Amino acid sequence: MFYNEDCIHGAKKYIADNSVDLIITDPPYGIKGDKLDKHYNRNESHVIDGYIDIPANEYETFSFDWIMEAERVLKPGGSMYIVSGYTNLRHILNALASTKLKEINHIIWKYNFGVYTKNKFISSHYHILLYVKEGAKATFNTHCRFADTEKDTNNGSLNYQDREDVWIINREYKPRKVKNKNELPSELLKKMVQYSSNENDLVCDFFLGSFSTAKIAIGLNRRACGFEKNAIAFNHQIEQIKSLKPGELLTTLRKVPDNELFAQNMPLSEEERTNIINTFIDLKSQGLTKKDALEEISKKCGRGYWSLLRIIEKAEKATSPTPSEFI
Numbered sequence: 001m002f003y004n005e006d007c008i009h010g011a012k013k014y015i016a017d018n019s020v021d022l023i024i025t026d027p028p029y030g031i032k033g034d035k036l037d038k039h040y041n042r043n044e045s046h047v048i049d050g051y052i053d054i055p056a057n058e059y060e061t062f063s064f065d066w067i068m069e070a071e072r073v074l075k076p077g078g079s080m081y082i083v084s085g086y087t088n089l090r091h092i093l094n095a096l097a098s099t100k101l102k103e104i105n106h107i108i109w110k111y112n113f114g115v116y117t118k119n120k121f122i123s124s125h126y127h128i129l130l131y132v133k134e135g136a137k138a139t140f141n142t143h144c145r146f147a148d149t150e151k152d153t154n155n156g157s158l159n160y161q162d163r164e165d166v167w168i169i170n171r172e173y174k175p176r177k178v179k180n181k182n183e184l185p186s187e188l189l190k191k192m193v194q195y196s197s198n199e200n201d202l203v204c205d206f207f208l209g210s211f212s213t214a215k216i217a218i219g220l221n222r223r224a225c226g227f228e229k230n231a232i233a234f235n236h237q238i239e240q241i242k243s244l245k246p247g248e249l250l251t252t253l254r255k256v257p258d259n260e261l262f263a264q265n266m267p268l269s270e271e272e273r274t275n276i277i278n279t280f281i282d283l284k285s286q287g288l289t290k291k292d293a294l295e296e297i298s299k300k301c302g303r304g305y306w307s308l309l310r311i312i313e314k315a316e317k318a319t320s321p322t323p324s325e326f327i
């Protein structure tokens, strides 16, 4: 459900405690957002009117109030991503620190529309804060976008790169299309939805704007809800959202090969440990490098490279001075 209301009052009225799986939200920045066109020197003729910002002197209390509600409605194990510029970031961090939510990541989103400045560095990043409510295991779909075995042309792991905490994602250029101020790119939203929720989960956005979070959530077959105080934006977007088919974006996701690390989180028996060590010694004696030997074992036993390396290094230490077969 979507509500044309202030999110703090609206959440209190309509959203039950511990009911939301994922919050993705992008609060107003407290930088006179209604004047952002001058700031960015851009043509705002296709931007929906009525954007509501928060006066700078109210930002601290405002952040505290909506973040308290967000904490209340999140399920134990639920995650929250907050997108923020740096001007009022401290208020958001302070409000988060006053909750029991646990900080998981402080992501830097680098974008491509930094405002040109001559006598200082050009600001071209936002902060994305990932917090979870403790009490249950948080959803984190490690292999939802890349398998461990997928490599780039330099043999770097695509899964590792996708999970680094600096995200380089460009804004979408939408000439002549009706849009909201500060519309978040679909790629950014897809990434958060894919990693931190599953189909049918409930995704909430306290500041819907163009309903970008809700559109991606529905497209990926999640349920969506949220608030937007600006009646002009709300009335426009609520019509758009009616034409979406749940799950229609699922076919646009890249197909991830089966994760070959099938045994990754399974307990390791003494027998398997001994097998790994013996196979390693055997492969080394056939002339394989340490790296190649570990990669070969990883394919066979379905365990990750780094956990195998730890097993070997522990065995090396236990038998030090290193016996010749480990070298």
Ligand SMILES: C[S@@+](CC[C@H](N)C(=O)[O-])C[C@H]1O[C@@H](n2cnc3c(N)ncnc32)[C@H](O)[C@@H]1O
Binding pocket: 005, 006, 007, 008, 025, 026, 027, 028, 029, 050, 051, 052, 053, 180, 181, 182, 183, 184, 206, 207, 208, 209, 210, 211, 212, 213, 227, 228, 229, 230, 233
């Ligand atoms: C930064 S924008 C969100 C942009 C959105 N993520 C998108 O991609 O379009 C913040 C939105 O919050 C709305 N807003 C401001 N105060 C609000 C409040 N108290 N409750 C709900 N919405 C509010 C603004 O009108 C604005 O549309």
